[in-house]
Amino acid sequence: MNQEITVLVFRFDPDQDKEPRFDEYRLRAEEEVSVLVLLNRIQQEIDHTLSFRSYCCGLQMCGSCLMKINQKKRFACITLVRPGERVAIEPASYPEGHIKDLVVKMEDQK
């Protein structure tokens, strides 16, 4: 099953870019892989400029990796992508609270 996964990632650095764009990355994968692991691989192996919250609690409870995956809000840590599939990743919110790429400010729930 060694095939490519195509990942479209929302990119925007307000300090450097005029407007948001999507960058496309292709990664080889032998089996299902989580979106969070895909992002880590992109950041480490292909594009160091990508920013996201790289933390994982492992219990889908902390909310750190909440983002829009194929237009729905999901936890990137447990959302699996199969080889051959294509996935689009956007920040959980934009422009409200957006910092850079997939990173948004944590909301204050007082």
Added chain:
Amino acid sequence: MNLTVKECDILVIGGGGSGALASLEASEHRELRIILASKAPIGQSGLTPTANGGTKAIGAPDELFKDMITGGSFLNDQDIVWFMVNEIQNALEKLKRFGIPVAPLRGKSVCVPSAEALKRLRAHILQRPNIELLEDVLITRIFRSDGDEWTTTALDLATGEFFIIKATAMVIATGGLTGELYSHSSNNPFGVTTDASGTGHVMAYLAGAELIDMEMIQFVPLPANPRCLHLRYFPDFWVGPYQNRFGETIESNVSSYPGESYSYLFVQKFYRELEKGNGPIYIDQRNLGQPEQAPVIQSWEQRIKLIKSLGIDPRENRIELLLGSHFGMGGIRVNPNTETTLPGLYAAGEVMGGVHGGMRLSGYSLTQMIVFGFEAGKQSAHYALRKRKFDGLPHESIEEERERIFRFLKAKSRPVSVIELKNRLQKVMGDLVFVLRDEKGLTDALKEIGAIKSQVSNIGVPTSKRFNLEWIRAIEFSLMVEAAEIITTSALARKESRGFHYRRDFPNEDNQKWLRHTVAKLEKDCLKIDLAPVVLERLNPAGVP
């Protein structure tokens, strides 16, 4: 250079349970101004949210004490342990006042739902007028000023702004250090980091604090496929049976070991089986009935559903295992009141040393987090209330640190990436500073760590200062490599085998010579290891007067 300087009475570093509790406890003194700095939002960094909730708290304190000291092979600081087991009930009562549910679990354990707890603690923190919560702020160095005041350099990750925080007292609650040093670690659920990078240990050491027993690292069996790491939350799974690749049972039930699957004796047996070429090791439970459920743990149903949806139900799949890092027993040298050897500097949680000796038993790290989180808040507040104020900043040190941090952003002729160096570091730690160690391996490891360290200044990162993940990783790596050096040097110094530190060249536990802590400290810019006797006031090993 015009720098923003924030001032406070107490700076707490670390967004896990200990840091949250320390800042809340200190803030009971309404006249004190507290800053809590965390490199991510509270509840979204470190190991607290990854904990299963089991907290050892039930039963006579002297029984808990005896379990811990014998489990730790008598290397624990007995005063610290005694304080902890006698204080936990009080501390749990205080925790309940924050609306955190504490339910009986089983045996000597209660369940403190740690991720949920952090969410509630964060809400309390936001309501306290005298706590300023700085999230997405990375502390890069701490400096002790002449008058025993504390200065830190900090990076606002969202903007890349470098600024200063001045504090009368400081609490380091930065958590663990083993997750980033080994390629396989329970600290990295699903194969993704929790950033438990040991920066707090190293910053304290660079500021002159002492680190004890840093060679003591707990290694545990873990699923080989990172996606299966979720199984770590199913205690019944880890009982066994463990089989080698020939289907031979190497251990049918680990319950007989003190520490069960977290026991150093079992882990060493596992490792030797791999060395003999009989790996991989599996747990095969396909013929067992359905496990008993533990409905006390919140979201248990959800967990069961998750392992089924991830295709990792151990009743349907044979699970391949590896050994990986889990917990650092060593840490900043403190007394039971969390005071380090430096006035005004406190440490709480996994970053403190002396609690677990040579082996941590499961359930005791949340006990440690809760008891010493509160204690550090209380003690740092007392210090801040009685301390005279001094002015002045260590301008030269600040400027040096600013240059060091921003040098990563400058163009390099032959830049190296963080991951390149991190892979090298994880390889040498996994090959030579792992379950079984010896002098030659550790000496070779130090050479390679030195070579990696010399490459840190060649790390190049993208230039945008706004939430620059690669820059954050570079800064943390520069401290992580120091942690590796301290661990390896301490391991070389301990010429015996005790708990999780096993030396092939010194295979016996030596109570005559080695009931001592290794003490790592910086002397004239060099790492030095001293030895300090373990105080055996309450309980002695057999044969030791």
